Amino acid sequence: MTYIDVHCHIDMYSDEKIEQVIEGARKNNVDTIIVNGVNVKTNRRILKLADKYTEIKVALGIDPIDALKLTDQEVEDEINFIKKNKGKIIAIGEVGIDLKWSKELKAQKENFEKFIQLSIDLDKPIIVHSRNAEHDVLDMLDRDNCKKVIVHCFNGKLSLVDKAIKNGWYFSIPTNITYSEQMQKLVDKLPITNILCETDSPYLHPQKGQRNNTPVNVIEGYKKISEIKDMNLKVVEEKIKENYKRLFVK
Numbered sequence: 001m002t003y004i005d006v007h008c009h010i011d012m013y014s015d016e017k018i019e020q021v022i023e024g025a026r027k028n029n030v031d032t033i034i035v036n037g038v039n040v041k042t043n044r045r046i047l048k049l050a051d052k053y054t055e056i057k058v059a060l061g062i063d064p065i066d067a068l069k070l071t072d073q074e075v076e077d078e079i080n081f082i083k084k085n086k087g088k089i090i091a092i093g094e095v096g097i098d099l100k101w102s103k104e105l106k107a108q109k110e111n112f113e114k115f116i117q118l119s120i121d122l123d124k125p126i127i128v129h130s131r132n133a134e135h136d137v138l139d140m141l142d143r144d145n146c147k148k149v150i151v152h153c154f155n156g157k158l159s160l161v162d163k164a165i166k167n168g169w170y171f172s173i174p175t176n177i178t179y180s181e182q183m184q185k186l187v188d189k190l191p192i193t194n195i196l197c198e199t200d201s202p203y204l205h206p207q208k209g210q211r212n213n214t215p216v217n218v219i220e221g222y223k224k225i226s227e228i229k230d231m232n233l234k235v236v237e238e239k240i241k242e243n244y245k246r247l248f249v250k
């Protein structure tokens with residue numbers, strides 16, 4: 001069995017720690033790790049890491065709060081950088097809208113729209129972050145007729161999920177599903193065909209209160225899903241791999 005972590009930020013660790021993290025992942029058959037960029041600096045660092053480690057796949061983007069700190073021209077420049085590197089990336093992310101840390105909805109919507117168009121132009125999946133803005137985020141993706149969507153760490157109302165399922169979108173379930181009732185309810189509602197797993201490392205450790213999550217812990221997410229769905233772990237692993245291939249491998 002091999003495991004896939006579709007969303008993390010291990011670039012936040014030192015080079016030394018990343019070496020250990022990848023070694024741990026290799027030993028435990030976590031063979032695909034999508035590292036998500038959140039700003040100009042991390043986008044470049046992740047591209048370098050992917051040159052070094054075959055497990056690392058690259059998603060480039062600008063986090064909604066980071067994007068607010070940039071001028072329109074700077075956002076445009078970064079979009080052009082991402083276009084130039086389209087051959088090296090697997091997805092656009094992480095992008096979206098976050099109304100917890102900023103109330104500037106209009107500017108965030110404008111930036112998010114640019115990244116939606118980028119994902120459509122490049123025909124790459126988009127990995128979206130939404131915080132207190134789930135309705136707006138899903139609505140924009142729906143209006144733009146997006147096909148390849150991963151909703152990362154969804155905390156919105158479960159009633160919003162139906163449209164996403166109907167559109168064939170995916171939800172990446174973080175490792176805090178081990179104790180998060182919201183995530184457990186979400187998995188209960190989702191068909192297995194719409195589920196992917198993530199760690200959001202270094203955040204969302206499977207043990208409450210623990211820090212420094214790493215991709216190897218993605219296995220804890222698989223186990224909890226197998227328990228909730230009452231499916232054999234091997235079946236869950238196969239289904240999630242199929243989902244990953246359907247979305248990412250052309």
Ligand SMILES: [Zn+2]
Nearest residue numbers: 009036094200
């Ligand atoms: Zn993230």
